Amino acid sequence: MKLDNIYKEEKKSAVAKLSEIIITMASRPSGLIGLSILVFHIILAFISPYIAPHDFKAIDPTLMLQAPSAEYWFGTDDLGRDVFTRTILGGRTALTITFFGSLIALLWGGLLGIFCGLVGGKIDDVVMRIVDAFLSIPWILAMLLIVSLLGTSTEVLIPALGFFYGKGIVRVARAATHDVIAKDFIVSAKARGHSNFSIIWNEIIPNVRDAILVEGAMRWSWMLLGFSSLSFLGFGVSPPTPDWGLMISNARGLMSFAYWAVIAPIVGLSSLIIGINLTADAFAKALGIDRSTKAPV
Amino acid sequence: MLFLIIKRILLGFITLFIVSIITFVGTEVLPGDACTTYLERQAFGEQLEACYRRLGLNVPAYERYVSWALNAIQGDFGYSLSGEMPIKEVLGPRIKNSLVLASAAIFIGIPIALILGIITALWRDKLPDVAISTVTIFAMTIPEFISATLLILIIAIWLEWLPGIVIVPTDVSFLELLPNIILPVVAIAMIMTAHMARMVRSSVIQVMASEYVQMAILKGVPYWKMVFKHVLPNALLPAINVVALTIAWLLGGVVVTEVVFNYPGLGRLVIESISNRDLPTVQALAIILASIYVSINLLADLLTLMLNPRLKTLQIRK
Numbered sequence: 221m222k223l224d225n226i227y228k229e230e231k232k233s234a235v236a237k238l239s240e241i242i243i244t245m246a247s248r249p250s251g252l253i254g255l256s257i258l259v260f261h262i263i264l265a266f267i268s269p270y271i272a273p274h275d276f277k278a279i280d281p282t283l284m285l286q287a288p289s290a291e292y293w294f295g296t297d298d299l300g301r302d303v304f305t306r307t308i309l310g311g312r313t314a315l316t317i318t319f320f321g322s323l324i325a326l327l328w329g330g331l332l333g334i335f336c337g338l339v340g341g342k343i344d345d346v347v348m349r350i351v352d353a354f355l356s357i358p359w360i361l362a363m364l365l366i367v368s369l370l371g372t373s374t375e376v377l378i379p380a381l382g383f384f385y386g387k388g389i390v391r392v393a394r395a396a397t398h399d400v401i402a403k404d405f406i407v408s409a410k411a412r413g414h415s416n417f418s419i420i421w422n423e424i425i426p427n428v429r430d431a432i433l434v435e436g437a438m439r440w441s442w443m444l445l446g447f448s449s450l451s452f453l454g455f456g457v458s459p460p461t462p463d464w465g466l467m468i469s470n471a472r473g474l475m476s477f478a479y480w481a482v483i484a485p486i487v488g489l490s491s492l493i494i495g496i497n498l499t500a501d502a503f504a505k506a507l508g509i510d511r512s513t514k515a516p517v
Numbered sequence: 518m519l520f521l522i523i524k525r526i527l528l529g530f531i532t533l534f535i536v537s538i539i540t541f542v543g544t545e546v547l548p549g550d551a552c553t554t555y556l557e558r559q560a561f562g563e564q565l566e567a568c569y570r571r572l573g574l575n576v577p578a579y580e581r582y583v584s585w586a587l588n589a590i591q592g593d594f595g596y597s598l599s600g601e602m603p604i605k606e607v608l609g610p611r612i613k614n615s616l617v618l619a620s621a622a623i624f625i626g627i628p629i630a631l632i633l634g635i636i637t638a639l640w641r642d643k644l645p646d647v648a649i650s651t652v653t654i655f656a657m658t659i660p661e662f663i664s665a666t667l668l669i670l671i672i673a674i675w676l677e678w679l680p681g682i683v684i685v686p687t688d689v690s691f692l693e694l695l696p697n698i699i700l701p702v703v704a705i706a707m708i709m710t711a712h713m714a715r716m717v718r719s720s721v722i723q724v725m726a727s728e729y730v731q732m733a734i735l736k737g738v739p740y741w742k743m744v745f746k747h748v749l750p751n752a753l754l755p756a757i758n759v760v761a762l763t764i765a766w767l768l769g770g771v772v773v774t775e776v777v778f779n780y781p782g783l784g785r786l787v788i789e790s791i792s793n794r795d796l797p798t799v800q801a802l803a804i805i806l807a808s809i810y811v812s813i814n815l816l817a818d819l820l821t822l823m824l825n826p827r828l829k830t831l832q833i834r835k
Contacts, residue, residue: 250654349528349531349532349535350535352528352532352535353532353533353535353536353539353807354539355810356532356533356536356807356810356811356814357536357539357540357803357806357807358768358769358772358806358807358810359769360768360769360772360773360787361769361772361787361799361802361803361806364787364788364791365540365543365791365799368791368794369543441658445660446769448660448662449660449661449662449769449773452660452662452773453773453776453788455791465662468662468663468666469662472666472777475666475669475670475674476674479670479674482666482670486663486666486667489660489663490658490659490660490663493658493659493660494654494655494658494659497654497657497658498654
């Protein structure tokens with residue numbers, strides 16, 4: 221009974237803590253802007269299939285490259301498809317894939333980093349060398365190799381992005397673990413004879429969680445950048461899926477006549493990336509973590 | 518000190534060794550191989566056998582790796598698939614072009630980043646900082662292909678000031694390349710400058726808050742003397758490493774930018790060789806790009822060591 225109460229109280233305080241963090245984030249103008257953009261995009265991703273005025277893949281040669289009008293708010297593209305419809309649908313694939321990709325990156329990168337930081341020694345050396353090697357392969361080359369090897373379906377892209385963007389989190393998690401590992405409560409947990417698993421779960425994770433979460437939030441925006449670059453280069457999702465990167469790449473050749481077909485997806489993608497970035501920055505500040513001196517690796 | 522340098526160089530080589538294994542295995546498991554791609558529908562029987570023999574694909578993978586690695590160390594990456602030219606000759610002009618692009622961006626970017634970073638830090642949360650920081654966030658977060666596309670749309674199409682895409686042959690002279698190169702350089706420099714300016718800013722802010730700077734203020738050292746003598750030397754040192762990592766990270770961005778501007782550099786070669794399944798070239802590119810990354814980092818480490826007397830006696834744990 222008593223334990224039950226304690227458990228409930230902790231649970232409540234976690235929710236309270238979360239809302240406190242969100243309020244702190246929203247109290248700065250940049251955080252408020254970032255959060256609003258992000259929430260807007262997430263809501264849009266959920267409701268866009270129901271509010272889209274036209275069929276995103278309906279090709280109509282008589283409507284090619286029409287300027288914006290009352291019927292076609294953002295004009296039409298080179299195949300006569302409605303740009304407004306395709307723009308509001310264009311973030312769904314990217315948001316879904318990169319969100320789950322970042323979760324995977326957080327999980328494996330965080331756990332491996334904590335493990336390496338805890339055990340140290342030979343295993344740590346070998347793992348970190350391999351992580352360094354992966355870090356020194358430019359992301360674009362690695363991603364291109366992976367997608368030409370395994371294809372570009374969602375089931376491939378999520379784990380591929382998750383794997384590739386997790387390697388930087390290994391370093392952050394390991395460094396954060398190193399910071400707490402010498403503290404008294406770890407030493408005493410070891411002295412009490414706790415298993416490695418129990419030490420990781422009860423002592424280390426609560427202390428390194430913030431740093432890893434912030435890193436994961438930043439990874440999300442980089443992953444979105446990577447994913448849309450792949451789409452832009454023609455190695456991402458395949459047509460006729462509405463996707464911002466793909467739309468920009470298609471409309472680019474004709475932008476001297478039909479700039480609207482390229483501007484609309486540009487605004488969509490840029491605002492989402494900026495929104496995620498500002499939110500991640502505000503999140504880091506609310507948790508008291510300074511990550512502005514870190515390079516994007 | 519010497520021991521430290523040697524250790525760093527050795528670690529760099531180990532990293533490159535692992536990279537070479539990763540890319541070799543990575544290209545090895547790609548469906549199809551050089552011969553099936555090259556021969557397409559005639560890929561069976563006699564011809565396939567002959568092709569395997571010609572390219573030496575009939576020996577086990579580890580033997581091929583060893584001979585490939587031994588040649589690669591001497592700068593011989595074998596033959597590319599599509600052009601049937603030595604990869605060395607394909608790479609030469611491409612490397613030169615990319616180097617021109619990257620170094621122009623770096624030489625323009627670093628001074629601007631330093632000035633912007635210092636201004637934003639000294640006028641922290643005042644108007645100059647808010648204005649510049651807002652712009653840098655935009656420049657930093659927007660993907661390369663978007664800023665490049667916007668530059669083409671505004672400068673080349675609407676204002677018609679500069680050519681939008683590069684339509685020169687690969688081995689053109691520097692002077693002919695110059696007008697074509699301005700927009701790609703601006704596109705790359707913009708992102709790089711924004712990243713570095715932000716790092717310089719937070720580095721300067723950290724040093725400004727330190728005790729010895731507070732002490733200097735209390736002692737009555739004039740403001741600008743304090744900035745130049747106490748703050749900047751200490752703030753810029755840690756920035757070197759971060760700047761190096763940023764430059765290395767931008768290698769990926771250079772690839773995308775080169776594609777947007779149709780620039781005949783290494784980046785476009787990456788895309789071309791992967792689309793054509795030109796595996797020998799992909800392997801060579803992976804090693805070269807990784808070497809650039811490793812050597813930039815090494816250079817930054819050594820520079821930090823040399824400039825910081827405190828580190829000479831310290832073991833750095835990385």
